[in-house]
Amino acid sequence: MKVNSLEIQNFRNIENIKIEPCDSVNIIYGENAQGKTNLLESLWLFTGCRSFRGSKEKELIRFDNSFAPFDFAKLSMTFTDEKREHEAKLILSEKKKAILDGIEHNSSSVFFGEFLGIIFAPQHLSLVKGGPIERRKFINMALCQLRPKYSNVLTDFNKILEQRNALLKDVTYHSELIDTLEIWDERLASYSAIMMTQRLKYLDEIKPFLCDIYSGISSGKEEIDISYETPIHFSSTDVDNLTLEILEALKKTRREDMQNGSTSIGPHRDDILISLDGLPVKNFGSQGQQRSAALSLKLSEAAVIKKITGKQPVAFLDDVMSELDGSRQDYILNHIEGWQVFITCCDPSSILKSKTGKVFEIEGGKLCSST
Ligand SMILES: Nc1ncnc2c1ncn2[C@@H]1O[C@H](COP(=O)(O)OP(=O)(O)OP(=O)(O)O)[C@@H](O)[C@H]1O
Ligand SMILES: [Mg+2]
Structure with a gap:
């Protein structure tokens, strides 16, 4: 299972970001409060699950400097499962729309079982x-x-x-x-x-x-x-x-x-x-x-x-690498070899040492570099 492209509009602090991730490790890095977790959260919503931060849907729509919310947030993604490419869109507004391969639904539960992922974030220690x-x-x-x-x-x-x-x-x-x-x-x-x-x-x-x-x-x-x-x-x-x-x-x-x-x-x-x-x-x-x-x-x-599904879920790792010691970091990176992974961090150097992949730098809700 692979994400091929993602476009985010008016989601959290992100006005507009378009990325084309690679099939292996994608590192999203930047300083604190720049929008790294927001980017991960936008992808996560395509699993059909609620925000892993437990946020209400309204909170996901971008607000301006005076906290007035925009009318909608729009997320568009293309992904490939083991068979073919799919197009998924999620529009959050008064009336929610989840669109999968051109067919419109009013609940994102339509994505359950279609786009599969696992998320590991610091709060999952509470598990x-x-x-x-x-x-x-x-x-x-x-x-x-x-x-x-x-x-x-x-x-x-x-x-x-x-x-x-x-x-x-x-x-x-x-x-x-x-x-x-x-x-x-x-x-x-x-x-x-x-x-x-x-x-x-x-x-x-x-x-x-x-x-x-x-x-x-x-x-x-x-x-x-x-x-x-x-x-x-x-x-x-x-x-x-x-x-x-x-x-x-x-x-x-x-x-x-x-x-x-x-x-x-x-x-x-x-x-x-x-x-x-x-x-x-x-x-x-x-x-x-x-x-x-x-x-x-x-x-x-x-x-x-x-x-069960024969599909390899996409792995989302939010800011967890820095909390793990070297051997556990190595274990994860070796274990997820061959999966598509999105990792957020403030300092990509330790992850980059052992892996090749794409690196996206986020600042103030904007993509400022990608290599
Ligand atoms: N609806 C919204 N509209 C505008 N900004 C928002 C909205 N929701 C959250 N934000 C802002 O998004 C910013 C970035 O959040 P995010 O959690 O993505 O940061 P981060 O880059 O992951 O930082 P950290 O390294 O500290 O985890 C926060 O400062 C927050 O105020
Ligand atoms: Mg974060």
């Missing part, structure tokens, strides 16, 4: 160090790219959860609503079961790659493990069976849920446990071990994409 929400985001995002239907399930699940929570608050005062709650419980259980089976399957898929890559990064010093954490007891990963088991668990927590006005169990509360030699890396890992674990997880994500 290992942070709370469960970060890991749920990771697995949700990974599955949305891999299985576009998962994104619909996730959207529906969130709507059902919201409805159930609203009902839980009302049912305390209106006992006649209890039958309606039964209906929402059934819906919630069935969507929860689909999400959980997909997530469990994903962890099975990522695990061998994770073990292999972590072992490579840490020179085989420790063994990494990954597992799904849920308070729901389940005997198999068959969706129908799991639905019944979740329904049972929802019944048990109903009283507590009614008291709190929220649903205490389900995929919105589950977590992923990452451990080294049996100890949770979140609580016991050193800085270096946590960094290696996060990095391994990201590289394994790419390996799973390659295995």
Whole structure:
């Protein structure tokens, strides 16, 4: 999978930039706050996922010196997958448009599974160090790219959860609503079961790659493990069976849920446990071990994409090289040999030492040189 050309208009601090990246390593460099991450973010949006910075769409449209936003931001990209070249456009404005090969859609989810990428940025350390929400985001995002239907399930699940929570608050005062709650419980259980089976399957898929890559990064010093954490007891990963088991668990927590006005169990509360030699890396890992674990997880994500789709995702590395020691930098650069990569940094010299590729210098949201 390769990006052939990109044009950015009115996106963040970028008024207009056009680039033609090379097929291997593309280095985007410049001083702080010049627009390097913005450029990477513009490309990332073509994966169909939301901004990796968690920004709202409105914030992506360029504003002028008095903070008045322009009417729209427009991103145009051509990319080649394993078969042919595609043209993708994304227009952010009052009315969003995502255009793929000339066909217009109103949601960028049309890009899921079409343009594939992985992003590794400094904040991804929170994948290992942070709370469960970060890991749920990771697995949700990974599955949305891999299985576009998962994104619909996730959207529906969130709507059902919201409805159930609203009902839980009302049912305390209106006992006649209890039958309606039964209906929402059934819906919630069935969507929860689909999400959980997909997530469990994903962890099975990522695990061998994770073990292999972590072992490579840490020179085989420790063994990494990954597992799904849920308070729901389940005997198999068959969706129908799991639905019944979740329904049972929802019944048990109903009283507590009614008291709190929220649903205490389900995929919105589950977590992923990452451990080294049996100890949770979140609580016991050193800085270096946590960094290696996060990095391994990201590289394994790419390996799973390659295995399932046959397409090699584009790698986006935002400002992470400077945080890694020499041997880990070398590991990444060797590992991603043959992939198209976009790396942002303030000082390109260490990366350039070992690699050839294109270098783009960004200053004040403008491309000031490319070699
Ligand atoms: N909607 C917007 N309109 C105009 N400018 C924006 C908008 N959103 C963000 N910016 C500006 O973009 C600038 C550059 O951001 P970016 O994160 O790309 O910097 P960077 O080059 O990656 O810097 P660093 O090396 O510090 O990571 C910021 O100073 C920010 O104020
Ligand atoms: Mg940056």
